[in-house]
Amino acid sequence: MDYQAPRGTQDILPEDQSCWRYVRDKAEAIAQLYGYARIDTPTFEDARLFTRTVGEETDIVTKEMYTFADRGGSDLTLRPEGTAPVCRAYIEHGMASRAKPVKLFYLASIFRYDRPQAGRYREHHQFGFELFGEADAPADAEVIEMAWRFYRELGLTTLPVQVNSIGCPECRPMFVAALKEYYTNRLEGLCTDCKARYQKNPLRLLDCKKPECRAAALMAPHPVDSLCSGCRVHFDKLMTLLNHVGLPFEVNHHLVRGLDYYSRTVFEIQPAEEGAQSTIGGGGRYDGLIGQLGGEHTPAVGFATGIERIIINLKRQNVAVPMMPTPRFFIAWLGDAAGLAAFSLTAVLRQAGINLVQSLSARSLKAQLRQASSLGAEYALIIGDSEISKQEVLLRDLVRSTQRSLPLEGIVESLRSI
Known part of the structure; x- marks a missing residue:
């Protein structure tokens, strides 16, 4: 790449x-x-x-x-x-x-x-x-x-x-003066950065993480003493x-x-x-x-x-962090007419604030349900020609592997009650 x-x-x-x-x-x-x-x-x-x-x-x-x-x-x-x-x-x-x-x-x-x-x-x-x-x-x-x-x-x-x-x-000037006096005979053992800090930013001499500089700082004056x-x-x-x-x-x-x-x-x-x-x-x-x-x-x-x-x-520390929310419902469909019905139903349910994902391509039902499971959905709403003619959807519980029919009329209230 x-x-x-x-x-x-x-x-x-x-x-x-x-x-x-x-x-x-x-x-x-x-x-x-x-x-x-x-x-x-x-x-x-x-x-x-x-x-x-x-x-x-x-x-x-x-x-x-x-x-x-x-x-x-x-x-x-x-x-x-x-x-x-x-x-x-x-x-x-x-x-x-x-x-x-x-x-x-x-x-x-x-x-x-x-x-x-x-x-x-x-x-x-x-x-x-x-x-x-x-x-x-x-x-x-x-x-x-x-x-x-x-x-x-x-x-x-x-x-x-x-x-x-x-x-x-x-x-602080009194402490800086004491600090510089302490380091006067220790400069040769410091890193290149600390040699420059001695002139320009003496306080940072205490903060260097390099071993040779940390060793030199052990006996340095303390700010609180000044x-x-x-x-x-x-x-x-x-x-x-x-x-x-x-x-x-x-x-x-x-x-x-x-x-x-x-x-x-x-x-x-x-x-x-x-x-x-x-x-x-x-x-x-x-x-x-x-x-x-x-x-x-x-x-x-x-x-x-x-x-x-x-x-x-x-x-x-293995702190348990709440996972991001996943969609509860997934809408699967079979056939062109069912695809149109599924698109319309998705819009209605989302407008009602129901969290869901719909299939966007005419794949097999097995492939669509596999997608639903990978997203962490609990339920699949399945629409085919039979469901359109009966004005209902098939509700499949993806966790318990059970299913039942729900009428389209009152579908929002039915899903909210689940």
Whole structure:
């Protein structure tokens, strides 16, 4: 075959749709439960939106963004993350005038040029939610609790939460200075990327997954040791709230997240099973992002999770996912006159809201009933010359292998009562 799906993308086939529908339905249900309204932003945005907010030295900007010039000469980028577009929409549509907090959620495709692996695609899908207008720790706690509850509602277990505080613009420079001092005599043992991060993005030194860099990070300074009094109080209050609701969490001193706009709280949720894909979702606080984009200062906190990774974990934990509904009835027919009658009957029944499929070709009855069984239909309605003359249909129970005649008059009520 000459054409295949581009590397790092996938076709979501009909047999896979049950899991996708299950996750999306649960996402919308949890969003409604916590008072979040849906927002959909464009698939592509002005490239500057991401270079300015995500960080010019982050891996996303330097290695992973799909950026192109349109015919008008504008640089556009396929959405590599969901928060910045929602913030742009928040400012553009004057949402700052709405009652606080403003709660928004999205289900969106995300595009990153990355090495494809299990649960990580160049086009993947996210469920995310953002809370604007609340600066205190209860907002952070609610977002974390909502994220954790979402996974529990899906049926996933053993999902401990990892939290950390990376401070604010006032206290973080002190930590960055201590971090750089610690790494000064350890640079030779780091990977090429981390040697560059030392100068441009020191926090990411703690986040590298390569063995030599993880070993160097073990004794590195902890962000929480450099917190100012305000950040310390905020973090202590967050932990108290999480303990109060019985949410399992641990402090991960190496957790910093990969985007420059985070401040204070950061968190991730990771499956505990051996060999599981590491992070299933994460988020944090980004109090300076709205102001950075030209809006009035607005504290905010949010979360995002990859749907593909959720589905991997649903399958790994053998979570029973409801199947997509199948047609209850199948209409089979024999002969040209019966074909016309079947087409008319199908239209009447569908207008009445009865779920069914009709045969679209003059095959043998055996072949038509085989199709009905393959679709998962419970009953076949069979029409032939005899049925037309008697103004009835033959109802065959495909599960019990029984059959009986039904008059066409009142057929809708008869099928509804079955």
